[in-house]
Amino acid sequence: MSIIERSDKSQAWFAIRVTYSREMLVKSYLDGIGIENYIPMHTAVRTYNGTSRKVWEPLVHNLIFVRTSAGELKRIKSESALPIRYIMNRETNTPTVIPEREMQDFIAVVATLNEHVEIVPPEAVDLSSGDRVRITDGPFRGIEGVYIRHKGHSKVAVAIRDIATALTAYVPAKFIEKLMTE
Incomplete structure (x- = not known):
């Protein structure tokens, strides 16, 4: 039995890979349906057309942490067109679950x-x-x-x-x- 089947209802943190730096799009969608999520952010200085400015951007691109049940995450992944993939635990070959603490x-x-x-x-x-x-x-x-x-x-x-x-x-x-x- 996989982790998805065993913990269908309990809440946990999952690490999700997002393609093409679309983590803010995924965050917006998850926020809209009330799913807790976290993207590590920071202020960076970027230069555009010779002008430097501070921008608020993801600290690690293509990564978002999602707190929900395994069943809900599986449903979101299958029913939406979101560009997401589970980050898998190499030892168990199941989606990585991060302890709350x-x-x-x-x-x-x-x-x-x-x-x-x-x-x-x-x-x-x-x-x-x-x-x-x-x-x-x-x-x-x-x-x-x-x-x-x-x-x-x-x-x-x-x-x-x-x-x-x-x-x-x-x-x-x-x-x-x-x-x-x-």
């Missing part, structure tokens, strides 16, 4: 709009060498992730499976609490 921490890091927050591919950082931690103070208070050194700075990495890793801005060691491993 992991998604909320990822959103909290990106939503600070701190210019030093980065989203990097999962292979760009070695999470196996870091400690599992919670940030106790500052703008990232309450975030749980892996304490790492990246480009010479202490950061906390919040990974979303094989999809993306959000890195906080510098976090002082005094704001870090090591979590006990189970």
Whole structure:
């Protein structure tokens, strides 16, 4: 039995790939039918005809996170003409489901709009060498992730499976609490 059949009614976060940078079109459609979704966004400076201006754009193109039931997402995918595909879990060959806490921490890091927050591919950082931690103070208070050194700075990495890793801005060691491993 697939994940789609097992969890037909329960809500979960799914990672969805959108083609041709049409993530805002998909977001608009999902917003219109009341489906919770999230696109990591940031301000970028773009130059058009020699004039620079700030634009609000997706931080990771072609990616949208959707919170709904598997059955509802399957229905949307089959009944609409939306340019979407599931991002599949390589181990189970089922659509990637993101745990609620992991998604909320990822959103909290990106939503600070701190210019030093980065989203990097999962292979760009070695999470196996870091400690599992919670940030106790500052703008990232309450975030749980892996304490790492990246480009010479202490950061906390919040990974979303094989999809993306959000890195906080510098976090002082005094704001870090090591979590006990189970």
